[in-house]
Amino acid sequence: MAIAGAIALLVILVVLGGYFFYRSLPGNSEVLVPNESGGSLSAPQQLDASATEKQKALYIRVVGESSDVLVRVPGGEVLIDTTMTQGEYVSYDKPRMDVTLGDPSAVEVYVNGEPKDVSNEEPGYTFTVESESESE
Numbered sequence: 001m002a003i004a005g006a007i008a009l010l011v012i013l014v015v016l017g018g019y020f021f022y023r024s025l026p027g028n029s030e031v032l033v034p035n036e037s038g039g040s041l042s043a044p045q046q047l048d049a050s051a052t053e054k055q056k057a058l059y060i061r062v063v064g065e066s067s068d069v070l071v072r073v074p075g076g077e078v079l080i081d082t083t084m085t086q087g088e089y090v091s092y093d094k095p096r097m098d099v100t101l102g103d104p105s106a107v108e109v110y111v112n113g114e115p116k117d118v119s120n121e122e123p124g125y126t127f128t129v130e131s132e133s134e135s136e
Helices: 002-024
Strands: 058-062 066-072 078-085 089-092 096-101 107-111 114-116 125-130
Touching (some): 058 066, 058 078, 058 096, 066 089, 078 089, 096 107
Antiparallel strands (some): 058 107, 066 078, 096 125, 107 114
16 A cells, blocks of 8 residues: 555656646746836736836836846845846836846837837946936
């Protein structure tokens, strides 16, 4: 009886391991960051944002294959630090943010509602965003 139980447990562990391995492969699951105080990340099937999202202090959408995106409040919390894939976007409305883009040519960036051309920048390009609503 103990041998049958051990075999059943082994089968269950192998099946669960295979399932979670499959889900961890790129393209087999959606990674979503929950809304937190002014930030949102969309699912890949939502290819464009509303006009209000683009009017926030920072809006980044991946138009290429993928890009690493790091957004943080200077001296404070990290808002996002992940690899985003085509179609995903993130927007934040904080007073000041430091942004680092792994592949600037793969993203579309809006700062305070205005497009910012980063397509010719080097990988790892960093810039600072200041919200217009705070400076007024």
